[in-house]
Amino acid sequence: MRMVSIVLLLIVYISYIVYASPFAATWDEVDFALALDRYDLLAMQPHFPGYPYFIFGGMLVHSLVDNPAKALAIWNGLLMISATIPIYLLAKTFVKKKYTWVVTALVQSLSYVTLIVSQPMSEGSALAVLWWYVWSLQRAIHSDRLYAQLLPLWLFSVMLGIRLSYVPFGIGILYVWWKRKYRVKQLLLYSLVAIAFQFIWISAVAATEGTGFWQLALSFTTGHFTQWGGTVSTDEAPFWQRAVVLIFYNIIWTGMAKQSIWLLSCFVILLAMMWKQIAIPPLYRLLLLTYFLWALFAQNIEKPRHILPIIVIVSFFLFVSALQSPSRLRLTVVFVLLLSQTMLGMQAVKHQATQLPATYQLAYDFEQKEKPFIIFTWEETRVFEYLSVSFPHERVFSFDVFQREKAAFPHAKVYVTDHVIKGFQAQGIDVRPYIHPVRTYESSLLSDPVYGHITVYEWREGEERE
Helix, strand or coil, X not given: CHHHHHHHHHHHHHHHHHCCCCCXXXXXXHHHHHHCCCCEHHHCECXXXXXXXXXXXXXXXXXXXXXXXXXXXHHHHHHHHHCHHHHHHHHHHHCCHHHHHHHHHHHHCCHHHHHHHCCCCCHHHHHHHHHHHHHHHHHHHHCCCHHHXXXXXXXXXXXXXXXXXXXXXXHHHHHHHHHHCCCHHHHHHHHHHHHHHHHHHHHHHHHHHCCHHHHHHHHHHHHHHHCCCCCXXXXXXXXXHHHHHHHHHHHHHHHHCCCCHHHHHHHHHHHHHHHHHCCCCHHHHHHHHHHHHHHHHHCCCCCHHHHHHHHHHHHXXXXXXXXXXXXXXXXXXXXXXXXXXXXXXXXXXXXXXXXCCHHHHHHHHHHCCCCCEEEEXXXXXXXXXXXXXXXXXEECCCHHHHHHHHCCCCCCEEEEEHHHHXXXXXXCCCCCCCEEEEEEEECCCCCCCCCCEEEEEEECHHHCCC
16 A cells, blocks of 8 residues: 555656646636736736745746646645655554555546646645645654744744735644643743744835735725635625535535535545544644634635645544554545545546636637627637637626626627626526526636636627616
8 A cells, every 4th residue: 555655646746747737717717827927916926915935836846847827736746745754654653653645646537636736827736835834833842852842833934925815823823832731931932032023024025016005905805805816795695505515515415525425425424434533633723724714704704725724634633544554444435535536636637737717718608709899798708818809808896887898898799608698687687588698617626616617698789778
């Protein structure tokens, strides 16, 4: 199993390079890709808070790889490969040495994780640094050396400079300080050091943007929690439904099983064999609880990728518990799971890298359409701009604005996407008499749950009612 685990790890590593996604198929991915050529927060290249460590790594790879989206995805893969070290070291503290590579391979080959790491999004890099950070917390608890106490403070700043939404994991530093029973002077000193580490990337980004940085910060924070962020305050669904979606759809069905009945069955069988033996140490329980509450209240549950930290930590201790005193049957199930999730993960990663996303299909198809026409979209227009399409397109949310904008194209056909239609319906507009379906574009909903399915409608002006 050790040799098979190492071989499968190498396969995962190779896939990170060979099948790094070359597509910037969503709004955020376009933001990141454009930032490699010109870093400008005011132009949303990228959006706030700037993700400087992620963009810097992407720039390094971009000097060797022409495609900016692929460069970012490769950077994710390289960092995730480096995370093998802390995963292995942590596994070594919980299981016998002969099973450490098995645990490492099981965690690194989680199907949904490998899929997201292969995208030009900051989650992959942040997740890799999270492993280093968690290992440093474990080390800081048991070591009196100064560098062991400073390392988690520095890694926490790097992690936030890649993905600010991982801020709840700062509770781990407080846990270490509490366990070590530091005096007030020590707490003050380490707090100042922690702030100084954060100030490195914050001041650098602020310097590039000038006084507008703080206005951007306020605008972004306000918008995230009150408008577009998908938080509990902007979710129209009942709270219980939000919790059910987060736990059963995002964490279990998508995150753990990659929406595969076979993988889900393997996890269920493994869990049924040893559920009473699963033990998660207090530090990790605290990290999981804190981030779960953050994901429940302050993250967009339409995007399962936000729960990746929960997936990897829970999976790690599930695998560790299974291999602490393994029976032959349990080892068989673990072996089947390892092979299965590696194979299914590689299939998903290859498909993501070789099949056109729905937004690209839409853009290329409309390039061939007879003009004149205009298409009204939501976030798809950001991808159109990135691809430099030749046809007119507008991003629209309000029905009144839509009426005014399309009036500027009196002799052109008018097309709208299903996201625009849903927005109009939410505003109380009955659009059914005016729309006629033209075509549906589909790609992987795992890769992009929001825009992996796009239906375009023609809005027929002459059929509108007075």
